[in-house]
Amino acid sequence: MKKNLISRLAAAVLSATMVLGLAACGSKDEPGAETPGSETGGEVTLNVWHQWSNDTNELKKLYDQAVADYIKDNPNVKIETQTLDTEAYKTKISAEFAGDAKGIDVFYYWGAGTARKLVNADKLLPIDEYLTDDVKSRILEGSTTAFEYDGKLYSVPSFSWFMTLFANKKMFEDAGAKLPETYEDLVDAVEKLQKLDGVTPIAAGAKDGWNAAFIYQALALREVGADNINKMLTGEVPFEDAGYTEAANKLVELYDMGAFGKNPLESGNDDANAAFGNERAAMRIMGSWMANGIYTDTTATIDPANVVALNMPMVSGKGNATDYAGGFVESFWVNKNTANKEEAAKFAIYINERMGVAAYETGTGFSGWTTEADESNLNPLFIQIKEILGKSKAGVLAWDTSLDSEPATIHNEMVQTLFAPNADVDAFIEEHKAAINK
Incomplete structure (x- = not known):
């Protein structure tokens, strides 16, 4: 073809x-x-x-x-x-x-x-x-x-790229966890994967702001929806949907559970890719470009046959499964x-x-x-990603490429504050409102 x-x-x-x-x-x-x-x-x-x-x-x-x-x-x-x-x-x-x-x-x-x-x-x-x-x-x-x-x-x-949840299905099988289709599945998987020796459930790479932002944006996509996010990014509506707070709360919940390991802000993009590629992490939220790297990175030990590409998990009762991040x-x-x-x-x-x-x-x-x-x-x-893309309809670009420079920088930096102890979600939301709702 x-x-x-x-x-x-x-x-x-x-x-x-x-x-x-x-x-x-x-x-x-x-x-x-x-x-x-x-x-x-x-x-x-x-x-x-x-x-x-x-x-x-x-x-x-x-x-x-x-x-x-x-x-x-x-x-x-x-x-x-x-x-x-x-x-x-x-x-x-x-x-x-x-x-x-x-x-x-x-x-x-x-x-x-x-x-x-x-x-x-x-x-x-x-x-x-x-x-x-x-x-x-x-x-x-x-x-x-x-x-x-x-x-x-x-x-x-x-x-173009497509935001993808890459998962090591062998690790999921070893942990007795289900490949996540919903946020609840994701939480359950994190709890079970933590019991595997030396395994971080999700490699975050949060030292690099755009890596941290990818994870938040994946959650926000499911809480708020592509249409509303696009209107916010283009200034048609303000940053005020309650879903932005819910997404931040979910990210903090995952951090507090240990989903991203002990110190996710100490490791950047390359570190997180290496952790997934060398089977020290079970999941990685990244652009579709990572698919090729899994097959061509000669430093990785992972068996590509054990990796599956998944859509972002849904939040029960919210969002559209056909919404995606990418473009x-x-x-x-x-x-x-x-x-x-x-x-x-x-x-x-x-x-x-x-x-x-x-x-x-x-x-x-x-x-x-x-x-x-x-x-x-x-x-x-x-x-696999192409098949998911074929069912997708409404896309959202990465926020730091859609927003103007100053609010984009603030967004990435504020998302990083959610990957630390005692994260202040209220401050996260207020900083976004001040930066975006001008």
């Missing part, structure tokens, strides 16, 4: 938020065909930044291969790449763009509210003029919402101050398409392009 069939499915399912583009050289059916832009003749160096810093990350490998192919087809272009892990990367990018970011031509970033501050500060290059009709025809319908500002398109989609928001953007606007835009479009198609083919993410892709090597976990 070819990717164009899946694209139509994804368009219906993921119409909430997405984006991507195209580019480069090759035949019309290949990623990057009929790249916009003219020959510059002279040698050009593009400084490209991204946040896939770990050599075990499959996305880093896919990026490196795409760059090698681009340089081969464009011998006048030299690509210099800089990487940092996610939290350090966010800090560094903000610092660079507080000035003119002269050392950056193209960079990986998040759309919607995250990029809005850069657009408002006139730091980003609109790329409309660099998109041919052929390029536009290959962008998945509905995938550019998070990249459009004031009628201009600043980037194109790469791939198209990650992409490569162009610094408006680049000295090589055309070549930078050309490469940004190319790398977004290449990463979108490659991510899909390797079971890392869902492509924002209708470009045909080989599905023969999709791993079983990714297929």
